Amino acid sequence: MIPNPLIQNCITNISNILNNANNKQQIDSAINELLNLIENTPLKDIKDIFDSKQGVENNEIDDFCGLFKNKIYDLIFSKGDIVSPLYMILYLFIDEKEDKRFENLIQIADSNLFGKNGVNEEENIMLIELGSIARILAGKKDEGIKHYIKNISLIDMQIHSANKSASFILNFFQKLEIPFEIFIQAISEPLEISCFLSLEAKRRRSLFNWQLQVFWNVKHFFNHRDWLRLYPLWEKIFYTLLDASDSKKIDEALYVHFFIYHMCGNSFTSQEQWKDFNKNISQKATLVYEKFSQIFNLPKPKLIKKPKKIIAFLRDRLVENSPYKVEYSFLKDLLENSSFKESYEIKIYNMSIIEKSDDDAVIKKSYEDLGIEVIDIASNFNRDGYYNSHLAKALCILEKMVTDGVDILISPNNGYGISDFILASRVAMTQIFWSHGNFVYDIPQIDVKITHICGNSTLVKHEGYEFIGVNVKMDKKFYNPFIPIEIIQNERKKYPSNKIILGLIGRLTKIDSIAYLQMLITLMEEYCDTIFLACGNGNVHQIKEKIASINPSMLERFYFPGYVNSSIYGHIIDFWPDSFPMQQGESKIEFNAKGGMILTLSKESLQDRTKRLEDWVNNNLKTIEIECKNQGISLDFFKKILLQEVSYVAFNEDDYLKKARILLSSNKETKQNLKQNKEFIRNIYEGIRKNQGINSFLEVICKKWIK
Template identity: 45%
Template structure:
C-alpha cells in the first residue's frame, strides 16, 4: 500500500501488521485485556490510535491508487481491524470523521470497479466491519441498487451453476453493504442463508468457508445471529421446498464451516436447534422410501455429531436415544424388511467364529487405544485365537475425519483385516450416501459370515441401520462412556469401564465388564532425544520456577464453575502456578466460566493471564509437561487422565463414590487378584493381599478427594511438596502409584480375556 507524502511519518504504522495478536494467549478477548482498569483504558486508547493511523495511511494510499489490485490488497489488510476498533473510532470525534471520509472514498472506488465489470471476490466481505454503526452523513447510495437487483434476479436459477451462484452472492452482499453501510445483522443473516445453499465441495466455497472461519469473530458475528439465520432455513416448510442437494448443503455448512468458527465451536447454544433438527428427521422418516431413509440416516449422523459434542450428562444421551435412536431403528427395521434385506446370511459358516467390529473412523483417539490394547491381549491368548477371528469394518465417516493410514496398518500388522467397501462412495465428497454405505457394509458382513458384531457406536445412522436390519446372530454394544444407549436390536452390552467387575450396572443397565490392560506404548511411550528437546523447549516458554497445573481432554468438561472455584483458590495460594487447558473446544466459554468465579473484572483478567489454552496437543509430550493434573468435575476426563498417570504423573481427582464404598471396592478387587496365579504358578498369600491393599490405599488416597474442600486441601498439600522441592516424597508417591498400577494391570490382563470370552458366548 502506498503512503501519502503529507502523512506525519511519526504516525505511520506498518499496515501489514495485524492489530489483533496471533499468539495462543490472544485467543480469548479477556486475555487481550489489561489486568486493571487504568491499563484497560490505556489499552483501548492505544488501539484506537493504531486504528486511526491505519485508516490515515489507507485513505491516503486509496487517493493515489484506485486500481483493483490495490483495492484487493486493501480488503485483505482490513482484516487487521476488528468490530471493536470501529466502535472505538465511532466514539472518537476525529475517528468518526476519518471513518466517514474513508467509507465515502471506498464507495467511489468500488463503484467505479463494478461499473467496469470487475468482480469483487470473497475478501470484499470484510466491508461488513463498517455496517455495525451508521456514520452520520453516510446515506444510502442507491447507485448500488442496479448490482443488487441484477444479482438477486440471477441467484439460484436453473441455468446457473453454483460457481455462478457464489459470484452473485458476493455481488449481492457487497452491493448491500455499500448501499446501506448499516444493518450488520440483517446483511450477515442474508449471507449465512444464501451461502448455506451452495455446494460446499467447490473450491470457491472453500474460500468462503475460510473467510467465515477466519473472520466472523473479528467481524462481530455472534452465535445468536448465526442461529437466527439458520433457524429460518431449518423451518420445515422452507427446508423441504429446496431440492435435496441444497437441503444437504444447509447441514454441511453447519457441520463443516460454522461449527469451526472459534467462538461458535462446541457452543452450548447449538442445542437450540435440536427441536428443528428433530422435526426434519421425523419428516424424512415420514417421507419414507429410499430417499427419505437416506436423508434421515445422514441427518441422524449430523445430529449425533452436533449434539454429542455438546452433551455433558447421561440424561442428555438418554433423551437422544429416546428421541432419535429408538425412533430411527424402528424405521430402519421396517425399511429393511420391506426391501427384503433383513436378517443374517444363510451361507456356510467359516472354520472359526468370526467377530466383526464396526468402526466410524480409524484414528489415534482414546477409543482406538482401548480397543487395540484389548485386541492385542485377546490375540495373545491361544484359547481365543483357536476359536475366533476378528475383522474391522470401516464406515469411514469422512465428515468427522479421514482414516489415519498408520492406524489402519496397525490393525493389519496385528493380523486383523480392515474391510473397506465404502470408499467408492466418497466421489461425492460431503454429499455421499450413508444408506449406500450401510447397505455395502451389511452385504460384506453377510458375505464374510460374521456371527458376532460389536458396535462401539451409539447413534450413527449407518451403525444403527446395520444393527436394526439384523446383520449378525449376536449384536453387542461396546460402551466407551455412553451407558444409556439402549435399542432393541442390541443383544448385550459390554464396557471396559467396570471397576474390574464381570457384571456391572451403569445407569440402570447391565453391562459385561471387560477390563483392559493398556499397551505401554500408548500410555507411556519411550522419549527419544527429539521428544525430550521438545518438552524442554515448551517448558522454557513459561516463567522459570512455574508449577504447571492442567488437564488434557475436551474443554467442554472444564465448563464447571464448581471446578474453577477450587482451581482459582489453589492457584491464588501459589502465584507461581499456571494452568494448561489442553484440548479442543470453545475457549471463550471456559474463559467466561472462569470469569464468573470473580467479583472484580480486573482480578479475572489477571487470573486469565495464567491460564493457557493450547488447543489439540500431543499427549505423549504434554503428559511430561504438566506437573499436577487437576481433574475436572463433575465431568472427569477419563482415558486421557489415566494415560497421564501411567507416565508417572500425579493427579488430584474428585471421587464419585464415598470413601467407605471405595475401600470396599478395593478389597473386593484384591480378592479376585489373589486368585490369579503368580508367574511361577504359586498362589498369592493373604500377606501379599494385605500389602497390596496398603500400597493401593497409600498411593490413591493422598490424591483422591471426597468434597470440594478436600480437593483444595489435597491439591495445596501436593503443591507444597513441589514448591519446597520435596523430591523424596514425590518420588515415593509416584513409585507407589506405579506398583499399584502393576497390580491393576495384572488383573485387567488376566480377567479381561476371560470376561470378553464370557460375554460373546452368551445367547
C-alpha cells in the same frame, strides 16, 4: 484512551487513496490496506478509534464510510463490475445509514440467484457476494452477513469457488468477529421445515455440510454451546425424513442422524443429555430402520458352516483416537490367547465416515499386522466426498457382514446413523455394544453391553444399566512411549519456568463447569506459583467467559494450547486436577501411566469404594499374591496402599479442594512415596487386568452373560 498513531496514519492513507481513486484497482488497493490494518492490529483498538473519533483530523472517520460507498458505487457497480468477497471487510466500518443507491443491486442479485435465468453455481456465489456486499453498503450490515451465511450454505461444496468461500469464512469471520448470534439467526431460516423441504435434495445436504465442515470450524464458533439452539430444527427435519417406505428419505435421515450425533456429542456434558439423545434420536430411528429392513427385505443373518466363528468390530473410521488405542491393545492380547484363536477370527468393518476425517493408512496396517482383516468397502462411496450416500454405505456393510457369516457384531458406536441402521437391521445372531463412556445408549437390538470402564469388576452398573466389565491392559506404546528429553524441555519452554503446571488433556467441554472452574481458581489464588494448561479442542470462548466471571485476573494464568501431543505433555504437566462432573477418560489413564500426580472426584462414597476394592481383592486373591511377589511387596502392604491411601481420591467438592491443597503443599519425599505406591498398584492391576479382561470377554462371546 490514547489512539494508536499507526492506526490513525493507516486511516489517513486509505482516505487519501480513496480521494484520488478513479478506477477499481485503486479501490482494491484501499481494501488491501484495510485488510493489512486488520491483520496487524487488535480489532478492539481499531473499533475504539472509530467509536471515539479521537486523534483523527478533518472528520476522516465521518468521511471514511461515505468515501468507500461513493467510490464503490461510482467506479465499480455503476460500470457493471463485481468485487471480491474481501469487500465484506467493510462490515466493520460502514455506518448503518440507509443508502438506497444499492437497493437496485440487491434486487438484481436476488432475482437471479439459484438457477433463475439459467445461472450456474459459480455465478450463484458471485450473486450471493454481490447481494451481501450491497446490503452492507446500503446500511444493512447484519442483514448482509445473514444473507451470505444462509445462501452460501446452499452451494455445492464440490465446486472450485466453494473452496475459496470456505477459506474466506474460516479466515475472515474470525477477523470480523462475526457474532455467533448472527450465524444462528441466519442458518435458522433455511432449517425451518417448510423452507428446508422446498429445497432440492443436494442443497439440503449442502446446508448440513457447510454447518459441519465450515462454520463449525470458525475459531470462535467451534464447539460453541449455542449450537444446541439449532437442535429442535435439526430434530424436526430428522423426524420428517424417517419414512421407512422411502429409501431416498432414509438416505437423508442417516446423514442427518450422523450430523446431530456429531454436533451434540461435541457439546454434551452429561449422561442425562445422552439419555435424551438416545430416547429422541436413536430409539425412534432404529424402530424405523428395522421397519425399513423388513419392507425392503434386507438380508438376515444365517448360520454358515466355517472353520471359525467371525467376530465383527464396526468402526466409524480408522484413526488414532482413544477407542482405537483401547481396542488395539485388547485385540493384541486377545489374539495371543490360544483358546480364542482356535475358535474365532476377527474382522473390522469400516464405515469410513469421511465427514469426521480421512482414514489413516498406518492405523489400518496396525490391525492387519495383528492378522485382522479390515473390510473397507464403504470407502468406495467417498468418491462423492461430503455428498456420499450413508444408506449405500450401510447396505454394503450389512450385505458383506451377512455374506461373510458374521456371528457376533461388536459396535463401540452410540448414535451414528449407519451403525444404528446396521444394528437395527440385525446382521448378527449376537450384537454387543462396547461403551467407551456413553452408558445410556440402549436400543432393542443390543443383546449385551460391555465396557472397559469397570473398576476391575466383572459386573458393573452405570446409569442404571448393567455392563460386563472387560478390563484392558493398555499397550505400552500408547501410554508411555520414549520421548527424548530435549523435546520435552523445548516444549516446556513455552510456559513460565518458575511455575507449577496444573493441567488436563482432552475435550475442553469437560472443564466447562462453573463448579470445577471455581474450585480451580480458588486453588490457584492460594498457590500463586501455578498456571493451568487446558489442552485440547473445544469451546475456549465460553470457558474464558466463565473464568472472567469468577476472577478476570486469572485469565492470564490459563493457557489454551489446543491439540497437543499427550506423550510430551504428560511429562510437562505436574498435577492433574481431574475435571468434574464430567471426568477425563483415557487421557487421564495415559497421564497416570507416566507417574503423574492426579486428584479425582470419586462418584462413589468412601464406603462403596472400599467395599468394591475389598471384594475385588478377595475375588482375585491368588493372582494378587503372585503379582505382589513379582513386585517385591507383601499382600498386606498392597491392601494398605489400595484401601487406605486415598489422598489422590476425593469424595465431595470440599474434600477435593482440601486434598488438592495437601498434594500441592506436600514435599518431594511425600510425592515420591505416593508415586511409588501408585506404581505398585498399577503394575499389579495390569497383570490381573489382562487375564481378567480376556476371560470376561470369552464368557461374553460364549453367551454366558447373554439373557
